[in-house]
Amino acid sequence: MSDALVIGSIALDSVRTPHGEVKDALGGSASYGSVAISHFAPVSLVGVVGRDFSEEHIALFRSRGIGTDGLQIVDGQTFRWAGYYERNMARAHTISTHLNVFEHFVPKLSPAQAKARFVFLANIHPALQLSVLEQLKSPELVALDTMNLWIGHEKAALTKVIERVHLMLMNEDEARQYTGHDNLIEAGKALLGMGPRIVVIKKGEHGALLFQNSGLLAVPAIPLQSVKDPTGAGDSFAGGLVGYLAKLGEVTDDNVRRAVAIGTCVASFTVEDFSLNRLTRLTGAELRERVATLNKLMTPPAIDPKTLEARQG
Numbered sequence: 001m002s003d004a005l006v007i008g009s010i011a012l013d014s015v016r017t018p019h020g021e022v023k024d025a026l027g028g029s030a031s032y033g034s035v036a037i038s039h040f041a042p043v044s045l046v047g048v049v050g051r052d053f054s055e056e057h058i059a060l061f062r063s064r065g066i067g068t069d070g071l072q073i074v075d076g077q078t079f080r081w082a083g084y085y086e087r088n089m090a091r092a093h094t095i096s097t098h099l100n101v102f103e104h105f106v107p108k109l110s111p112a113q114a115k116a117r118f119v120f121l122a123n124i125h126p127a128l129q130l131s132v133l134e135q136l137k138s139p140e141l142v143a144l145d146t147m148n149l150w151i152g153h154e155k156a157a158l159t160k161v162i163e164r165v166h167l168m169l170m171n172e173d174e175a176r177q178y179t180g181h182d183n184l185i186e187a188g189k190a191l192l193g194m195g196p197r198i199v200v201i202k203k204g205e206h207g208a209l210l211f212q213n214s215g216l217l218a219v220p221a222i223p224l225q226s227v228k229d230p231t232g233a234g235d236s237f238a239g240g241l242v243g244y245l246a247k248l249g250e251v252t253d254d255n256v257r258r259a260v261a262i263g264t265c266v267a268s269f270t271v272e273d274f275s276l277n278r279l280t281r282l283t284g285a286e287l288r289e290r291v292a293t294l295n296k297l298m299t300p301p302a303i304d305p306k307t308l309e310a311r312q313g
């Protein structure tokens with residue numbers, strides 16, 4: 001098992017969905033990412049919050065064994081994001097983004113953090129992701145996530161980061177926006193050609209596509225009857241993926257396939273409640289049960305091609 005490191009946003013989110021709303025609830029890409037990883041491997045968090053950030057949230061990270069030495073608490077307001085989802089909850093609509101203390105944040109890794117072997121550059125300004133990347137000594141796997149805001153406004157900076165990471169995650173809209181390809185297979189291949197040897201395109205309730213040089217894997221999402229709040233699904237997916245690879249300790253193509261399946265399962269819990277409520281309650285037994293469900297979904301009965309031989313005359 002190897003140590004993991006996460007940098008990204010630590011936020012107070014105000015979210016409205018057809019199933020309710022929360023105000024200033026704990027959120028942020030690094031919060032979801034680190035809690036997801038903590039189910040599998042030791043992890044530390046690099047980021048910044050303001051004086052308004054509750055001690056309870058920091059206690060929650062610590063209670064999950066998440067290293068908080070890299071979490072700066074500075075004068076000013078914590079990053080805030082407000083958004084809403086329409087009935088099908090397929091995509092988040094941003095109402096406001098206030099970077100606040102992130103505007104002047106300079107990440108500084110400790111010598112131990114710089115040696116992390118498994119790193120998740122969760123969604124935040126690409127310049128901050130690059131700064132962390134440049135401080136890493138010899139990571140085994142660096143995974144990168146982003147969002148439409150940075151693709152739209154910071155594409156050149158983001159491209160520099162993409163070219164240097166091993167694993168790129170995007171949702172389907174982002175992959176189309178970034179690559180200009182409407183077809184997701186073309187988009188995935190274009191990203192694979194930029195440097196990352198692993199590309200994951202997330203399709204929400206329709207699962208995820210994994211691209212590696214050895215081939216493509218399509219993983220279904222877990223069919224869920226109750227989805228309350230999709231916020232953090234992508235970050236939890238990535239955290240589950242990186243955390244499981246850190247637990248296995250070796251990034252082989254087969255392990256990456258397994259890890260994408262684990263990311264799928266972890267994300268399926270996050271969406272069942274608001275904020276990090278479900279992800280922090282998640283037990284090992286629940287996770288094992290959902291992995292068994294996914295195993296069944298991914299094993300259709302084998303079809304003998306001979307049964308499809310063309311009809312004669």
Ligand code: AMP
Pocket residue numbers: 008009011012013027028029080081092097123124125147149230231232233234235236
């Ligand atoms: P997702 O996994 O894509 O649903 O990520 C949701 C999280 O992203 C929320 O908790 C937000 O706080 C965070 N977020 C939203 N906009 C940004 C941004 N511009 N930079 C960093 N994090 C963000």
